[in-house]
Amino acid sequence: MITQEQLDIFNEKIRAANSIFLFAHKNPDGDAMCSVLALARLIELNYGKDVTCIYDGNIPDNLDDAPLRKRLRFFEKIEDDVPVDVAIVMDADYRVTRNIGGPVKFMERAKFVVEIDHHQNDAKDGLLCIDDETAAATAEIVYDMMKRAGWEWDFVIGRLLMTAILTDTGCFKYEKNGNVLRVAADLVDSGVEIQRIISGLSNKPRKTVVTEAASVGATEFYFKNRLAIAVIDSQQYKNIDGRGETALNLLAQMHGVEYIVLLKEQKPNKIGISLRGRGRPVNTIAMALGGGGHEFAAGAVVDDSLENVKKKVLDLFAKEVRK
DSSP states (O other), X not given: OOOHHHHHHHXXXXXXXXXXXXXXXXXXXXXXXXXXXXXXXXXXXHHOOOEEEEEOSOOOGGGTTSTTGGGOEEGGGSOTTOOOSEEEEESOOSSHHHHTOTTHHHHHHOSEEEEEESSOOSSOOOSEEEEOTTOSSHHHHHHHHHHHHTOOOOHXXXXXXXXXXXXXXXXXXXXXXXXXXHHHHHHHHTTOOHHHHHHHHTOOOHHHHHXXXXXXXXXXXXXXXXXXXXXXXXXXXXXXXXXXXXXXXXXXXXXXXXXXEEEEEEETTEXXXXXXXXXXXXXXXXXXXXXXXXXXXXXXXXXSOHHHHHHHHHHHHHHHHTO
């Protein structure tokens, strides 16, 4: 729950700042990207401040039509010596300094750092941490800040917040807390169209869909088909947007599958791991691999060979399925 003291400190620091930077984790997903853009617009509308929104990595193609998408600037296009009064790190998840990639240099140089997140993270990097592990998405925290502070907002902000919520909840599939549904209802009442957003999110390049579908076709199954492991190697990885949601969604439709793993060879000896659980928690597996995330949707990045990472995953799930 956001406190009045936190809002007061945020208000004080933003009003005094001449240079504000916003960014999230590397390879930003819908919640990360849209939460950054929504808060940037809120700051500009309510404080009259210019905000610089930056990122590192790749942004999914299906977010190309999100409002204000073109405002995001790749971190290398920003001069290294630019002053930073306030850096706001959003949706960074576990191991913040590693997880945000290139923008970490702006955070380290900032006079004041704000952290806004809904993931569990015991290593706080912000001087002001507005965190809520019960929130379904970082956008839900931004919405709560907006409402409690009485900020002016518009349709663009509403659409960004809804896009963030839909992507991080799997269109509400993963949620057990009804608050995010109440937030969504308020956004719908304001004129935000869920169907239009979902339609836009379902628009991917053909090569991405074909690559991910092929990985599903080659999926291996373990523990009496309870665990499905799909692989995208380094040659195939260049065809996807870094996340592999199509593959994960297809595997989640298979009868009897309880745990889903997608191994993505981002480069030799650097393996991205996406985990999904169908009513089964996977966040503890992610944490054992040095990652984190939601109870039923989590991930990690491991510096090791594809073969070794696959063995580690199988060993961890062998213990999990016996519980």
